[in-house]
């Protein structure tokens with residue numbers, strides 16, 4: 001098997017009022033290979049977050065399929081697929097909705113590790129390594145999520161996603177709310193984990209400089225359809241679509257005006 005995630009003909013429509021449906025995603029096809037980072041970029045409202053939720057199996061596509069290691073992601077929660085569940089992790093944009101505020105950091109970190117064949121000492125070491133890598137003090141373990149700031153919660157959510165040695169992480173604007181030093185720390189950690197464990201990433205970001213730094217391949221969405229796809233160097237050096245050129249231009253403009 002060459003692909004880890006296979007997206008085939010995925011469309012998604014939202015129902016509007018009076019029986020209308022509005023197409024959000026239109027016939028998407030792409031793959032993510034082991035150890036690969038695929039960035040998904042596009043203007044606001046073009047369907048990136050909707051796609052992330054469908055890829056992670058949090059909602060079904062209207063038509064088409066998303067298979068992770070051959071299993072439809074919407075069926076990953078089923079009992080027979082439970083061992084695959086910790087393999088595919090998602091980092092959401094908003095840590096306030098993605099973490100249970102009453103859970104301790106220790107309990108949050110335990111969940112992705114339950115299925116891993118590690119002894120208690122190895123699990124403790126993995127948790128403390130992740131906290132350290134994300135500049136969260138060891139005392140964090142006994143505290144509850146609501147006791148942390150937004151930036152700290154986001155780092156806890158990132159530690160949770162990585163602690164169980166996932167094969168695939170879907171990161172939706174995972175670092176956009178972090179300050180520059182925390183951003184650099186997280187991006188380096190993701191690259192390091194990729195080198196060490198062969199982690200694959202679906203990386204959704206509006207920040208084209210970060211995309212250029214992180215991704216092997218870029219997929220450009222416009223109005224719910226793929227308008228360009230290719231190796232990162234090629235897409236940035238020679239964008240074929242006006243949408244891609246506009247995204248790159250906008251980012252350059254931003255950088256010269258900080």
Ligand SMILES: Nc1ncnc2c1ncn2[C@@H]1O[C@H](COP(=O)(O)OP(=O)(O)OP(=O)(O)O)[C@@H](O)[C@H]1O
Nearest residue numbers: 014024042043044045046047048049050051052206
């Ligand atoms: N819960 C919802 N109910 C109705 N429409 C929605 C809902 N969530 C998103 N949409 C609509 O679906 C479309 C795609 O939204 P989505 O959030 O997936 O885009 P996006 O590319 O991630 O945007 P952004 O970069 O601003 O986060 C938009 O037109 C949005 O208004």
